[in-house]
Amino acid sequence: MATRRGFLGTASAVGAATLLTGQSASTASAATAGITATDETAARNAIRAVNTGMRSHYATLKTELTKQLSPVIVVQNNAGGGRFTLINGGKQTETVDPVPEYFELAKSIAHVPLGIYSVLAAYLSDQVPNIPNGDRVDPHDLDMIVTRAPGDKGWTTPLTGFRTTLNTALTKLGTANLPLDLENSCDKILSEAVKFIDASLNAGSFDMVSFNRFAATVYPSIRVNMTFAATAQINGIEGLMKRWRTLIGERAWSDLYVTVLSIWTTSELNQASIIIRRTMNQAKVDTHLIDLPTVETPSDPILVALDNLARIVQDNVAAEMVFNTDLKVADALKGREDLLSDEILQQIGGTAPAARTAAFGTAAATGACPITGRMAAV
Template sequence: MRANYASLKSELTKHLSPVVVVQNNAVGGRFTLIDKGVQVETVDPVPEYFELAKSIAHVPLGVYSVIAAYLSDKVPNIANAERIDPHDLDMVAFKPAGDTGWITPLTGFRSTLATARTKLPTANLPTDLAASSDKILTEAIKFIDTAVGAKSFDMVAFNQFAATVYPSIRVNMTAAATAQITGIEALMKRWRARIGEQAWSDLYVMVLSIWTTAELNQASIIIRRTMNQAKVNTHLIDLPTAETPADPIGVALENLARIVQDNVAAEMVFNAALDVADALKGKEDLLSKEILQQIGGTAPAHTAAFGAAAAGTCPITGRTATA
């Protein structure tokens, strides 16, 4: 059975059409159009300033990445201290007290920031984005100079630095979002005209991401409104992966082939039990309800981190399961 299932899936990948595969990357996403089994075009459609705006917005995270292991392993008396899990902090702050191994890499990062700041005037950025980027870089350099000079830092000082630059980070986030919306929507419009309305109405989109960006994925949000709204809930598929795959197109098509063949199989094999058919067509394991029944448990509630469909509703078909 498994060999035949795999054979069907392998052959089906050659007939999937039309499909857009989205790879999330540092420049706003790489998009590939597949039509009639042929990879028509691969494009990075987002304007260049997206990467600059987002990279500079991440500078506080870059500083954190250098100093985190050298933090005190005790949560200090700061605003919202209760939001920091003491056990998480204890694991992250794994360097011994007094270790100054952070000074060399942080000094190197400072050089990178200083170089970036000198190049801002020639980057042809909008005035507000240039100003916010300069503010972030300047404050980061100031924090680094103070820490290196004292050969010491703490979470309180870092939090003050982060709070100071947050308004500027918001400006950069706005600019990055605008760039991404503009670039992706223009590409979708061009591809829609290329393959025609009939084909576009059946478009599948596979968005590859890692777990941390799978929920409310930026590319998915933008693409959603360009698709056939009658099918978008079943044809726009977010595919979280543990790591960026070596062959993203192959991974996307293999998973889509499984989804498509299971969509048909579900209605044929489980036509007498639509709730089981919905499970096969969706993310629910076929044995999950049986296991819960036998152990006397209930399905865990979905959290904001994982998203949620309406209670008792299949996220793929929208049908309500019946006992």
């Protein structure tokens, strides 16, 4: 980053090398300047206190801003298609689960092959099976998943239990009052799953070729379930967005922020985000629709969403106030980039002069600044 390079360019060679290597700045001059280790520690702690103070004031501003955020919709992804909370006038106005129930039911049955795989995975061979597109399986990943020795029969008990669950759903399917096409696809998936499990249990063994054949057989039915689930989610979410838009008015809706909480594996092209996007102010949607990937569902999703949104909003303004002479850096603060990322990429990516990308340890050992390449004064 330009500001970082400018600072290093004006520093002495010893100072710059010290800053980057972490070696004591007083090593060469302590004897003549009379600087003690205690003095150095106190000075560095005083410098650290500056950042501590900044963070304290930043946190205070963020806490106050959190109370003012409005209008905001917080989306919690869940098995039912999403829970939506409207915050208007700084208060939680309404929380709704807008997606029809058959969304969850369609997805539940579509997950059957994944459920069977999850039981069998640890008992697989650690060799990539001879199946279509087997070259897409990472052998190392497979080796880590396989934890049981060849011939281990531990899979039979959980698979038998899962068969009971599947058969119960199959038996009761006709009274679930599902749309006919959805009922038929669910019947196909469940029937084929029970058939595969019975064959595996009777043989006392399984192989991924037969499992792959089962999965391919039910895949068209899974696609039917996916179609029903998508339609349910679109209709439910768009209906809610229309109602809330009328509730808060066009002016407020044009400034709407939406934060979508999801786990990392569903954060890219998140289904709720795709649907909501086209209901928002299109001039602002790229900055006001925010996907927040999490490791797991937070205990207080609203708090997490608002805390992150407050940070985003205050950084948006701070970026233009603090870095108004460098728009690239301002955009980095407003986005997901770390402010040092551009500088690091330039130093290690071959875009800077050779002296700046010299081996870090070598430059330090020879007394040369790894950034400027200049020798330290003796």
